[in-house]
Amino acid sequence: MNVKNIIREIQANREEGIKDLYLVACGGSLVDMYLSEYFFKSEAKQMRVSLYTSNEFVHAVPKALGSHSLVVVCSHGGNTKESVEAAKTAQEHGAATITLTHNETGALIEYGDYNILYKWGEETDVKDNPMAIIFNIAVEALHSTECYDGYEKVIKGLEQVNTIIAKARVQVAERAKAFAKKYQHENMFYVLSSGASYGHAYGFSICSLMEMQWVHASAIHSGEYFHGPFEVTDKETPYILLMNEGRTRALDERALTFLKQYGEKIEVVDCKELGINTIDDEVVEFFNPIVFYSILSIYRAELAEIRKHPLETRRYMGKVAY
Structure with missing residues (x-):
């Protein structure tokens, strides 16, 4: 059914x-x-x-x-x-x-x-x-x-997103390798995003980095970045910014402007650059995290490869009583 x-x-x-x-x-x-x-x-x-x-x-x-x-x-x-x-x-x-x-x-x-x-x-x-x-x-x-007004546009978007991701995978392949090579020895990342994708910033932090790579990480909402977290910004700490397309993009752009001025280790993954705009503007924001999941899976795979730390490696999960 x-x-x-x-x-x-x-x-x-x-x-x-x-x-x-x-x-x-x-x-x-x-x-x-x-x-x-x-x-x-x-x-x-x-x-x-x-x-x-x-x-x-x-x-x-x-x-x-x-x-x-x-x-x-x-x-x-x-x-x-x-x-x-x-x-x-x-x-x-x-x-x-x-x-x-x-x-x-x-x-x-x-x-x-x-x-x-x-x-x-x-x-x-x-x-x-x-x-x-x-x-x-x-x-x-x-x-x-x-009777949701955007229903037909969402259904169409669900049919489009697989093609978008297939092209984006090719687009980021070399970039993901370069990211892994550059940041393989880092032990802390901040991951920023907003809107529908804030949950994926959190997910990349707790699952891909902390669970699968044993690397410290923290997710920050792009809108909250300027209400405390930006005080730790420096040129030594790496930031990953997931740039949305849609209504909350302005929040991500504001964070990027500040990071470019006061930070240095910045990796930007931008859904607009990855071709998400073939989906209707009214509903495109809801597809950002779907794209980010597939694309960031490439990033984490490259990081695991160069660090010689397989994604499946665990020391506690399923191994000890908790």
Whole structure:
């Protein structure tokens, strides 16, 4: 069953319909949800959205959770215990649940009224990856309730984005190698972005750098950079700036202007430069993080290669009790 039909069926089976959306996951799967939270906060006039890390959702259950709620829970491996418990909690409170995983035998599936088993890998069409699927769920949920004006443009964008990314991969290949060579010995990065992509700045920090490379990192919202964080700017510390196309680009441009004046180690990844403008201006901002995920995966792969630190290497995760 496709996403549109899932949402249609949930709406038909719920007397009150869907009034609120909860996006629940951990780590990289939670990162995949920030786009949809931003989209909903931006475009919904009546429906509410909340983003939760799974264990907080379980231990601090929102009082608004109920039969009028749609809870989307994602776990790549399907067995993240906090996320499994979150989906169970959602069902116990009468909410409709959609679960997403790459593992067809994952424990998470048991607690999904609907389960989406997504594909994975470099050859997979981007629209079939979890970030895009969850975005599609959010768009369909909003459209089914409020008749979202940008609906057709988003659906068209989901068909366009794979081609954009394929070209962008070629465009950044050498640049990513140069980045890795230049910054291979750094032990701290600040990652800046805004709008729909702030979540991916956070994700690149905690997953790609901290988890996969054991390198210290911190995400900074471009709009918040000037309200404290810019005081540590110097010519020795590396910054990665994810430049959005769309309404919040001005925030990123302001940060870049300052960084160029007072910093030196600056890596800019600009979605406008990477050709995202073939997507309609009204909805293009929502596609920035989808592009950034694929492109920054190249950056982290090059960093792992030159540092001789495979992306899969762990010292705690799945190895010790926690």
